[in-house]
Amino acid sequence: MSEKNYDLNNIVEMKKPHPCGENRWKIIRMGMDIRIKCLGCDHSIMLPRREFDKKMKKVLE
Template sequence: MVAKTYELNDIVEMKKPHACQANEWKVIRLGMDIKIKCMNCGHIVMLPRREFDRKLKKVLKKADA
């Protein structure tokens, strides 16, 4: 499996959109669990890293850009 590269404060797109119909999430915590925040409604979700890697579609914007 190829490791997807994401860092703190990156904007990512998940495979399924959030209930508010937005599909942009900001990575706000990295560790064993990954915490992401919906860019539309501000809802925060914490996922185990393995589940996050499976549900991640792509990185939209890098934090340093």
């Protein structure tokens, strides 16, 4: 399994798009949980790090 490197304020692409149609998210908080914000509608969600690692496709910026 490859190690995915990401950091605070990175733009990431998730495997499934948000219901608003956008697939790009900005990492706004890191710790045990990771909070990401949709760049389409500014909705934010918090995911456990393990779940985030499974759902993230790649780092864009």
